[in-house]
Amino acid sequence: xxxxxxxxxxxxxxxxxxxxxxxxxxxxxxxxxxxxxxxxxxxxxxxxxxxxxxxxxxxxxxxxxxxxxxxxxxxxxxxxxxxxxxxxxxxxxxxxxxxxxxxxxxxxxxxxxxxxxxxxxxxxxxxxxxxxxxxxxxxxxxxxxxxxxxxxxxxxxxxxxxxxxxxxxxxxxxxxxxxxxxxxxxxxxxxxxxxxxxxxxxxxxxxxxxxxxxxxxxxxxxxxxxxxxxxxxxxxxxxxxxxxxxxxxxxxxxxxxxxxxxxxxxxxxxxxxxxxxxxxxxxxxxxxxxxxxxxxxxxxxxxxxxxxxxxxxxxxxxxxxxxxxxxxxxxxxxxxxxxxxxxxxxxxxxxxxxxxxxxxxxxxxxxxxxxxxxxxxxxxxxxxxxxxxxxxxxxxxxxxxxxxxxxxxxxxxxxxxxxxxxxxxxxxxxxxxxxxxxxxxxxxxxxxxxxxxxxxxxxxxxxxxxxxxxxxxxxxxxxxxxxxxxxxxxxxxxxxxxxxxxxxxxxxxxxxxxxxxxxxxxxxxx
Numbered sequence: 001x002x003x004x005x006x007x008x009x010x011x012x013x014x015x016x017x018x019x020x021x022x023x024x025x026x027x028x029x030x031x032x033x034x035x036x037x038x039x040x041x042x043x044x045x046x047x048x049x050x051x052x053x054x055x056x057x058x059x060x061x062x063x064x065x066x067x068x069x070x071x072x073x074x075x076x077x078x079x080x081x082x083x084x085x086x087x088x089x090x091x092x093x094x095x096x097x098x099x100x101x102x103x104x105x106x107x108x109x110x111x112x113x114x115x116x117x118x119x120x121x122x123x124x125x126x127x128x129x130x131x132x133x134x135x136x137x138x139x140x141x142x143x144x145x146x147x148x149x150x151x152x153x154x155x156x157x158x159x160x161x162x163x164x165x166x167x168x169x170x171x172x173x174x175x176x177x178x179x180x181x182x183x184x185x186x187x188x189x190x191x192x193x194x195x196x197x198x199x200x201x202x203x204x205x206x207x208x209x210x211x212x213x214x215x216x217x218x219x220x221x222x223x224x225x226x227x228x229x230x231x232x233x234x235x236x237x238x239x240x241x242x243x244x245x246x247x248x249x250x251x252x253x254x255x256x257x258x259x260x261x262x263x264x265x266x267x268x269x270x271x272x273x274x275x276x277x278x279x280x281x282x283x284x285x286x287x288x289x290x291x292x293x294x295x296x297x298x299x300x301x302x303x304x305x306x307x308x309x310x311x312x313x314x315x316x317x318x319x320x321x322x323x324x325x326x327x328x329x330x331x332x333x334x335x336x337x338x339x340x341x342x343x344x345x346x347x348x349x350x351x352x353x354x355x356x357x358x359x360x361x362x363x364x365x366x367x368x369x370x371x372x373x374x375x376x377x378x379x380x381x382x383x384x385x386x387x388x389x390x391x392x393x394x395x396x397x398x399x400x401x402x403x404x405x406x407x408x409x410x411x412x413x414x415x416x417x418x419x420x421x422x423x424x425x426x427x428x429x430x431x432x433x434x435x436x437x438x439x440x441x442x443x444x445x446x447x448x449x450x451x452x453x454x455x456x457x458x459x460x461x462x463x464x465x466x467x468x469x470x471x472x473x474x475x476x477x478x479x480x481x482x483x484x485x486x487x488x489x490x491x492x493x494x495x496x497x498x499x500x501x502x503x504x505x506x507x508x509x510x511x512x513x514x515x516x517x518x519x520x521x522x523x524x525x526x
Contacts, residue, residue, distance in 0.1 A: 003186060046518075047072070065195070068093055074095070075239060078096070078104065079096045080094075081096060081097050084105065091107070092105055092108075093106045093107075103169040103171070104167065105169040106166060106167075107164060107165050108162060114162050123144075123163055123236075124232050126141070126165065129209055129232050130167075132208075133204045133232075134203075135200055135203035137226075137228060138203060138228065140170075142166040144203070152250070170230075175217070175280075176215070176217040178221060179280070180472070183283035184282055185280050187314070193227055195346075196226070199262065200227065201269060202336070202337040205238070205269070208237050209235055210236055210237070210238050211229065211232065211235050212235060212248060212249055212268070214229070214273060214276060215253040217228050219276065238265070247259065251292055251484065252275070252287065255268040259296045271326060273337065274326045277318075278323070278326070281322070282310040282314075287304060304326060306323060307323075314418050317343065317345050321340060413435075418433075
């Protein structure tokens with residue numbers, strides 16, 4: 001690597017520049033790196049040379065700017081506004097999309113790595129993987145392009161064939177800069193950021209994508225407080241095969257098993273999430289080390305100071321969640337980011353405990369139930385209303401039932417028995433498959449009363465002045481179906497048929513029955 005001040009070549013383990021004496025970044029602040037080489041023997045903790053399988057560190061200061069100056073137009077479409085930042089996996093510029101009239105971010109591979117086929121393939125893979133995840137808390141990646149021919153105005157290079165990707169421009173600040181500027185976040189803002197981080201990371205995991213480089217520098221917060229997870233340069237599909245001993249990521253945010261070359265998993269992303277949450281609430285890193293070997297030893301053996309010992313006002317629930325995320329054994333960490341989100345204040349701790357396979361305490365069960373249901377006085381009022389409604393329906397229902405206003409000389413049971421006798425005499429002696437009985441009113445007559453009689457007592461005279469046709473029984477036979485109609489004829493009314501002054505007589509008709517009218521004596525209306 002090179003000294004950011006005088007550009008003198010330095011060894012990866014140099015803490016100070018040999019020429020000008022400028023301090024180098026500590027391992028806790030080391031940039032992202034990727035090691036595709038086989039694992040080397042483990043280093044002895046505390047030794048100066050770093051012989052662990054960590055590969056070559058790519059310092060931010062060692063990456064050339066690339067020569068894209070403000071005002072340059074790339075690919076006849078993107079006008080460079082300025083350099084947003086540089087990291088181990090690329091350089092990012094702000095640009096204006098002249099075709100669509102929108103601000104975008106352009107990410108280029110570092111110029112020294114632009115011709116590396118492995119890096120280019122990883123660059124393309126970043127687009128393929130990032131496109132699989134669509135979520136408000138994930139920075140959107142649009143497309144990938146390539147500069148053909150010389151880059152006009154480029155300093156010191158042609159830029160031929162240099163690949164770049166276009167992505168969403170977030171007008172805000174990365175979390176690392178924010179924490180460095182103001183320290184820890186207030187409790188309410190910290191929980192809001194924690195929830196958004198969890199939502200975005202959970203969306204990636206739902207698509208089978210592991211981020212592998214989650215850290216404050218890869219979290220953007222816009223002017224409205226909305227969080228975006230960025231930089232999927234090291235992302236991979238869950239379960240994807242990796243080279244033995246491959247170590248990739250930012251050392252300060254890597255899980256112990258990643259240092260050991262065991263690869264990344266959902267739980268290693270959760271470990272990184274716990275480290276980010278630790279900084280959110282305390283304003284400090286969980287591990288501080290002078291060398292990479294010391295950092296690795298701390299993560300394998302030491303336990304970070306509890307957040308509640310640094311920030312007294314931190315919620316005990318948050319303190320417990322963070323400490324669980326930072327467990328050395330991956331099996332003791334939450335099984336998913338959803339469990340982390342559910343356990344945060346305002347979530348569902350009972351559901352989180354059950355999902356984690358834990359037995360919730362009685363206090364947790366009681367606390368979970370206190371936020372559910374209605375207030376007692378509201379519940380009692382609703383219950384009393386229901387009881388009063390049932391009583392009113394029982395009392396008033398008798399007044400609303402039409403058949404109760406008609407004086408039947410024979411009850412429905414007698415009419416049904418009469419129907420069965422008629423069927424038996426007709427030769428249908430076998431037991432029916434099903435029987436049903438009921439009443440049906442002459443709607444035409446009832447509509448006539450509604451139209452021509454507006455008096456309050458019009459329904460009280462129904463028994464004396466209407467000709468209501470009531471269905472007394474309907475019987476279905478195995479081979480034939482019949483309707484048995486009981487005719488209730490008022491005392492002051494007679495039918496226009498040969499059956500004068502007939503009351504309560506069961507009438508036999510075929511199924512389906514024809515419209516009721518004044519037909520012949522052999523029809524239901526006769």
